[in-house]
Amino acid sequence: MVNRLEVAWTLAVVGLLAGVAAYSTVLLYHIDSLPANPTEYVQVVGHQWDWEFCYPVNNTCFTSTYDASTNTVTGGALWATPGAVVQINVTGADVIHSFNIPALGVRIDAIPDRWNDFAFTVPNAPVGSSYLIQCTEFCGTFHGTMRSFLDIV
Numbered sequence: 001m002v003n004r005l006e007v008a009w010t011l012a013v014v015g016l017l018a019g020v021a022a023y024s025t026v027l028l029y030h031i032d033s034l035p036a037n038p039t040e041y042v043q044v045v046g047h048q049w050d051w052e053f054c055y056p057v058n059n060t061c062f063t064s065t066y067d068a069s070t071n072t073v074t075g076g077a078l079w080a081t082p083g084a085v086v087q088i089n090v091t092g093a094d095v096i097h098s099f100n101i102p103a104l105g106v107r108i109d110a111i112p113d114r115w116n117d118f119a120f121t122v123p124n125a126p127v128g129s130s131y132l133i134q135c136t137e138f139c140g141t142f143h144g145t146m147r148s149f150l151d152i153v
């Protein structure tokens, strides 16, 4: 004989799990969604051991190489205006890298033969401020110097 209490707690658990599954599905869908009209669109390519930034709107690409002795980059930095919604498409040219702006909570893997999309909002920081960009996936000898900056212009 089936105990009514057993039926009740089984149905309660099934209902709870169904609710968690539905909520998670909706949440994951929204986390992965990209803005319809980003302010800026940048293609980011990780190389051993520098970052390449391409702005398709200007048909411009440049390689940003970090100099640890002066804490500066040559070739240019990633730039954005205050409050901009920036969409980045990230890939790796050789090995797996990870594009990371720690201060903004941005982190996305740069994997060869795969483009990963991500969008973030730049804070309303004063013009002239900059945020450190670094690689957070060990990618070889000079991984530690695979850095750049996001400059607010």
Ligand SMILES: [Cu+2]
Pocket: 046, 047, 049, 096, 097, 098, 135, 136, 137, 138, 139, 143, 146
């Ligand atoms: Cu790297």
